[in-house]
Amino acid sequence: MTVREPKLPDTLFDVVDVGLILLDGEQRVAGWNGWMEHASRISEADARGRRLEEVFPDTPPRLRRAIQHALELGASSLVTHSLHPALFPLRTRAGQTLIHDISVRVLGSRPTLQCLLQVVDVTVMAGRERILRERQNARYDAVVGSAPDAILTLDAEGKIQFANPAAAREFGYPAEALIGQSMAMLLNDTAEWDKAFGHLLVGKNLSRPIELTARRNNGSASYLEASASSWQSEGRIFVTAILRDVNERRRTAEALRAG
Amino acid sequence: MPTILNEPQLDALTEMVNIGVNRAAAGLREMVGEQVHLSVPKVSLVSRDKAIATLGDSETANLVGIHQVFEGDVTGRALLIFPDTKSLELVRAVTGGKLPLEEIIELEHEALAEIGNIILNGCLATMANMLQRNLKMSLPEILRGEPAIFFNLAPPPEAGEVVMFLYINFAIQERDIRGYIAMLMDMPSIAALQILLDEFIERTA
Numbered sequence: 001m002t003v004r005e006p007k008l009p010d011t012l013f014d015v016v017d018v019g020l021i022l023l024d025g026e027q028r029v030a031g032w033n034g035w036m037e038h039a040s041r042i043s044e045a046d047a048r049g050r051r052l053e054e055v056f057p058d059t060p061p062r063l064r065r066a067i068q069h070a071l072e073l074g075a076s077s078l079v080t081h082s083l084h085p086a087l088f089p090l091r092t093r094a095g096q097t098l099i100h101d102i103s104v105r106v107l108g109s110r111p112t113l114q115c116l117l118q119v120v121d122v123t124v125m126a127g128r129e130r131i132l133r134e135r136q137n138a139r140y141d142a143v144v145g146s147a148p149d150a151i152l153t154l155d156a157e158g159k160i161q162f163a164n165p166a167a168a169r170e171f172g173y174p175a176e177a178l179i180g181q182s183m184a185m186l187l188n189d190t191a192e193w194d195k196a197f198g199h200l201l202v203g204k205n206l207s208r209p210i211e212l213t214a215r216r217n218n219g220s221a222s223y224l225e226a227s228a229s230s231w232q233s234e235g236r237i238f239v240t241a242i243l244r245d246v247n248e249r250r251r252t253a254e255a256l257r258a259g
Numbered sequence: 260m261p262t263i264l265n266e267p268q269l270d271a272l273t274e275m276v277n278i279g280v281n282r283a284a285a286g287l288r289e290m291v292g293e294q295v296h297l298s299v300p301k302v303s304l305v306s307r308d309k310a311i312a313t314l315g316d317s318e319t320a321n322l323v324g325i326h327q328v329f330e331g332d333v334t335g336r337a338l339l340i341f342p343d344t345k346s347l348e349l350v351r352a353v354t355g356g357k358l359p360l361e362e363i364i365e366l367e368h369e370a371l372a373e374i375g376n377i378i379l380n381g382c383l384a385t386m387a388n389m390l391q392r393n394l395k396m397s398l399p400e401i402l403r404g405e406p407a408i409f410f411n412l413a414p415p416p417e418a419g420e421v422v423m424f425l426y427i428n429f430a431i432q433e434r435d436i437r438g439y440i441a442m443l444m445d446m447p448s449i450a451a452l453q454i455l456l457d458e459f460i461e462r463t464a
Contacts, residue, residue: 061289062377073384074331074395078376082369083290083353101369103398110393129365136361153360157344162360176357180348180434233364235321235403236343 019090019100019119022107025071027051030114039090039098039119056088063087066104070115077104081122092123099126150224150243156201156236158183170224170245172217188213188221200230200239212243223247263304263421263449268456271463273302275386276425276440283381287374287431291353296430297378299440303424304449307410310422310441314340314406324402324409325375329383331394333452335444337383338402338409339375339427345436346371352431372399378427382440390455410443421449 013020014034022031032047040047042055052067053059062084066077079087080101090098100119107114144151150167152160163178171178171186183197184190189212196210209227216222228241264272280297287295305313314322324340341349350363350370358366376399387394402409410422425440444452 062286065286065289069380069384073380073388074393075380075384076327076396076398077380078373078398080369080373082366083373105398106395133361133365137359140361155344155347159348161347180351236347 017121019117019121021047021052021117021119023052023067023071023115023117025111025113027067027071027115029055036119038093039121040088041091058086058089060084060087063102063104067115067117070104070106071113074106076106078102079104081126088119090119092121096123099123147242150245151240152178152183152243153238153240154183154197155238158197161238162240167243170216170222170243171214186214188215193226196226196228197239200228201237203230205229209244211246214243223250264453264456267460268453269302269304271456271460272386272423273299275389276302276382278389279382279385280378280427281381282385283378286377286381287353291355291431293432294430296428298428299425300428301426305422305424307420307422307443310424311406311410313424314409314439320405322404322406322409323371325372325379326400326402326409326412327376327379327383328397329394330396331387332392332455333394333444333448335442335448336412337379337396338441338443339378339438340409340441341436341438343403345438348434349374349429349431349436352434352436368401372401375399375401379440382425390459392455409441420445 013031016033017035019036019039020031020033021029021036024030028049028051029047032042032044036047037043040055047055053064060079063079066075066079069075069077078101081087081099087100087102090100092098099122101122103118103120105116105118107116144164147164147166150170151162151164152167153162155161160178160181160183163175165175167178168175178186183193187193192210193212196206199206206228209225212224212226214222214224223246224243225246226241226243228239230237230239232238276299280299284295284297287297321343322340323343323346324338327337329335329337346367347363350367351358353370353374354363354366379399380396383394383396421444423442423444425442427438427440429436429438
């Protein structure tokens with residue numbers, strides 16, 4: 001029986017702005033379009049007939065498994081740059097690292113199954129995200145990173161999603177150790193906070209700061225004045241609290257009273 | 260709703276799905292470099308309304324789902340669904356917990372699509388393999404919203420719809436995340452599934 005490859009006009013295969021790699025049932029390259037030639041600097045003639053991991057020795061296991069699943073089970077997979085920073089060693093025409101996502105699908109029917117990889121350039125999108133993030137981080141670092149007050153961002157479940165350096169100092173934990181913990185871990189008495197948090201989640205902001213007693217990592221108590229507001233991202237609510245250390249103020253007030 | 264699948268059929272299905280999610284866990288473990296445990300303690304067949312009500316009972320109203328269509332002898336939609344408050348945790352756990360919040364929010368969409376893809380493919384592909392059938396599965400797509408939107412996707416099924424409802428536990432990096440896998444199938448597909456399950460039971464008996 002002759003194995004027929006799906007008919008695709010060569011020109012179409014070569015002019016699309018997406019990388020196309022066709023693999024046969026043995027996972028050997030049966031098609032390698034113009035886009036791939038440019039991005040990989042590997043010609044079709046050099047790629048054809050070789051197994052993908054011979055062409056790209058650093059192919060991540062996830063992609064190999066996805067190809068295997070497509071050929072054996074008919075599964076389509078999406079392999080993204082979000083979880084795999086380096087998939088293939090590809091470059092843009094200008095020589096920059098080409099950031100890409102790959103979709104893996106099966107083509108044809110048994111016994112002549114083939115696997116099509118579509119490589120999509122997301123460099124521009126990822127670059128825009130990076131620039132925005134850097135700009136945001138710079139703003140963040142200038143304000144939040146160097147703020148003398150502890151700043152925490154919590155998700156709707158009250159789990160800490162962000163803690164600034166001052167929060168780490170205030171509570172005596174490394175900032176990473178605070179992530180994922182609940183606010184309750186840091187407080188001696190949660191009643192006041194729970195009430196405020198409930199209001200914040202339904203969009204009511206605090207009319208005035210509330211007083212909280214925190215429990216530091218070393219067991220000591222610390223008096224804090226908290227102001228907080230809620231914000232949304234993709235329909236999800238977050239609460240950011242600014243916690244001012246008022247121990248000094250209390251001591252002064254007590255000393256004045258005593259004197 | 261009357262049980263459409265009998266007990267041996269449900270047992271066989273539960274076993275298959277657990278083998279499937281274990282495979283997915285192995286794939287995730289390879290990516291994360293950490294232990295990942297996935298288990299499906301319970302499989303039940305429910306009506307669409309019951310499925311919506313079950314999801315509505317959980318603590319949060321907003322859900323995030325990864326959707327894939329499967330086609331073959333058995334045709335339908337598969338959804339992996341989490342409360343959306345858990346989705347950041349999941350992405351944080353899979354990306355190693357080192358990234359700042361903003362970065363995780365940005366990655367969330369694609370990362371979830373891929374994580375869901377691994378889990379749903381693991382489930383569906385293992386089922387297809389054990390039932391000795393071919394299934395074609397589409398690429399993953401992310402949906403967000405209230406429970407009802409996950410079960411009212413266009414086009415509506417032609418002949419009555421049943422939801423196969425799986426509870427899935429996800430343990431990764433000391434985090435415990437509970438979610439659901441829902442497979443929406445119409446009556447002809449359920450009937451086809453029953454036949455395939457009986458064949459499977461006969462082969463393995």
